[in-house]
Amino acid sequence: MTKLGRLYPLLDDVRLPETIPYSQVSTWELQFLYLLGRHHLTGEDRLVELGSGGGGSTYALALGLRESPVFDERTGRLHAYDFFRVGKGTFATEKFFTDGAKPRGENSFLDDFRGRLEPFLPFLEIHAGDLWQTSDPEDTSAIEFLHVDIAKTARVFRCVAERFLTRLRPGSVVLHQDFAGPRLPWLHHSTGALLPYIEIAGPPIRSTLAFEVVRPIPGHVLKAVAEDSYSVDEKLALISAVQERIDRDHTGGIPFKAVLEFAKAYTAHYAGEHRRAWSIAKPLTSDEYLSRTRADHFEQLRRAYEQDREQHGGSRLTRLVRKAVGR
CATH class of the missing domain: 1.25.40 (Serine Threonine Protein Phosphatase 5, Tetratricopeptide repeat)
Known part of the structure; x- marks a missing residue:
């Protein structure tokens, strides 16, 4: 069993609060995020969530971190990135507003997000806006945890690859939340390119694939992923390699x-x-x-x-x- 795989048997025992914010991810995925925070992550390196939405996934992870015996709220930080607004290109829903609908003349649900995550604000850093603008190209600090729920376009995935995947180290945990989305093949062939350097946790948790980096990822591989330099035939072969590793999700439904x-x-x-x-x-x-x-x-x-x-x-x-x- 993989290190992350030991969390699977604990999923059914997780009881999240009924007040957890609305989320577009499944209960199983929220439970897995909680378990990661509670039993696996330390906060010694960066904890990054790309695509926090209305805050459900952020809340589940932060709750697990708060209950962790090793996470220090004084020094550990959870970084939440999102547009935090509805509108063209954001892929957000009006359900992210507290009232479930967009107020007249208001596109931003950032205040709603802050209100929902109020218990965790002491260790939560919020980055609101376009990822290309809110992420730092000079930041090379190591990432312990990366939750990718933002790469809905090739443009955004390039930012993820250039500014976040390059900061992964052995021991880093990555969650690709949209792995059940055929229209996002960059998630699939990039994972194929990383296979020699990662360990897949187990069956996908609904639409989320979780893996841990187990050996250093060569710079030329990360460069090829970021620059999308693989040919179509190479990409198909990389996806085939992933097909050999996973079958159905852990519930058997996908x-x-x-x-x-x-x-x-x-x-x-x-x-x-x-x-x-x-x-x-x-x-x-x-x-x-x-x-x-x-x-x-x-x-x-x-x-x-x-x-x-x-x-x-x-x-x-x-x-x-x-x-x-x-x-």
Whole structure:
């Protein structure tokens, strides 16, 4: 059993307070965050949450830290990064406001977040705004814990890779909360690139993959991840390597091998290889989980494939017919 794996048997015994703030992550993920704070993390190096949202995940982790016998609130710090506002590009919901809806003329829920996290403010540092602006490119301090729930776009993931992944050391713990999202394939192929240097905790906790760094990550690997310098074929191979390590989530509900296969389709799609993307995605339409939860994803890839085919003269048979009739 891995060091982090020893926390899995404790999940069912965690009872979080009913007052915990609204969160878009599952109860299991909140329980795992609590257990990490309570039984694993020390706070000797940076504790970083990228994408704190309404505060549910921050609260669960902070509560665990407060109850930890080794975390020192006087010196340890939990860093919370987010836009802390709703609007285009933020991927936030109005449920993050205390009243569950955005007040007239107000986009920021930062005050709501502060109010919910008030018990932990003495050791909580809040960084509000665009991650490229609120993170320090000169900061090389080691990170003990990194919770990534912010990399919804390739642009943001590059910031995560350049300014946070480079600060991981042996013993660092990383949680990728969006690992069940096929539209975020950078999470999957970057994990594949890191496989020789990490130890996966166990089955994903719902949509979260947890791993620990067990050996130093070479600078050239981190540079390749940050600069997105892998070819499409290399990315697909890296995702395949991850598929060999994980199957379903710990509840048995999410088939990660199929999810990762779908992520391969999006890898090709983002590279403009729409025919290839649909050839990967089409067989997955028979997967019960994906067909039920990702119908819009299939439609996006199918539509891109059909538009690409039209722009390039349709199918081979269509082109031959057009040539034969002189059109």
